[in-house]
Amino acid sequence: MDSVRELPRQRANGRAQLSEDVAAYVRELIISGQVRPGEFLRTEPIAAAVGVSNTPVREGLLLLSGEGFVELVPRRGFVVSTFSAEDVRDLFWAQATLAGELAARAAKRITPEQLAHLEDLNEQHAAAMAENASSDVTIALGHEFHRTINLAADSRRLALMLAMIVKQLPNRFYNDIEGHNDDTLEAHPKILQALARKRSKQANDLMRDHIMSGADELIASLEKQGIWAGEPK
Incomplete structure (x- = not known):
């Protein structure tokens, strides 16, 4: 039955x-x-x-x-509907704000096992870069890094809110950010260090900056393509 x-x-x-x-x-x-x-x-x-x-x-x-x-x-x-560069920036701002808060909470709650996993992910990312691995590999490692932090925050409702924001932009846009290896190689170790030292504010700031810096580059790229309303292709 x-x-x-x-x-x-x-x-x-x-x-x-x-x-x-x-x-x-x-x-x-x-x-x-x-x-x-x-x-x-x-x-x-x-x-x-x-x-x-x-x-x-x-x-x-x-x-x-x-x-x-x-x-x-x-x-x-x-x-x-009308969809502007500011709309894209607003979505990334919302993502950065929520992801930053999750990182701050993770700094207080993250376990040694989760820290070890993040360190391993960073090492894999550096090795993949050195070996000129495909972007699919580095993107997957980047996503797993962020997913682990969100889980470590142990804030289900906030994580669900973040997921609702994230799904409003195509995956390839986030992939472009995680595939931007120079920024990721610099930002992820700093975020990990802040988490390991339980520095919530620093973890928040670093996560926000990481997401927004990628967003700014992405928006500039899209503007060059002329995809916004009223702009030539």
């Missing part, structure tokens, strides 16, 4: 994931400038690109409506 009751929940979770896939795909289109503010989105091409039916597409667009990426116009459909 219990297994029967679980089936609708499993279907709902599966459909929710499809909606998230749609939302992620359309976010990428919007932020990369492939669709422009004021442009109406047709569900059929989106459904074909993601490999889903029209229902998850509509649900995914409703998710984006709640995030401010699109607007629902009665009897016409979904239209792309």
Whole structure:
């Protein structure tokens, strides 16, 4: 009987994931400038690109409506909202603020095992750089570094809030930051040192600076590509 009751929940979770896939795909289109503010989105091409039916597409667009990426116009459909460089910077500012607070809390609560894991990650990153490893390797190590700190903070609600902010930008944007190896090689050891010395404020400041410095470079790169509304491609 219990297994029967679980089936609708499993279907709902599966459909929710499809909606998230749609939302992620359309976010990428919007932020990369492939669709422009004021442009109406047709569900059929989106459904074909993601490999889903029209229902998850509509649900995914409703998710984006709640995030401010699109607007629902009665009897016409979904239209792309204005999305500026300042909007991108605001998202990174929110991420940096929450990640900084998590780092500060981690400085008070991190275990010796977690510190050892962070040190190992930094060593692996340096070795990968020396060996000219693929960016996939260094990006994965960077993500694991941040994930470990967030877990060490032991602040589930705050971590969930951070995840909600992070998902509003395509993964490749965060990958660009973690793949920026010179900054990571300098910033991550300093963050680890602050955590090991239980210096909460320093850990907060270093984490915020690390995220925002990457964001500034990313925004400058996007501006050069002319993806913002009114700018030439």
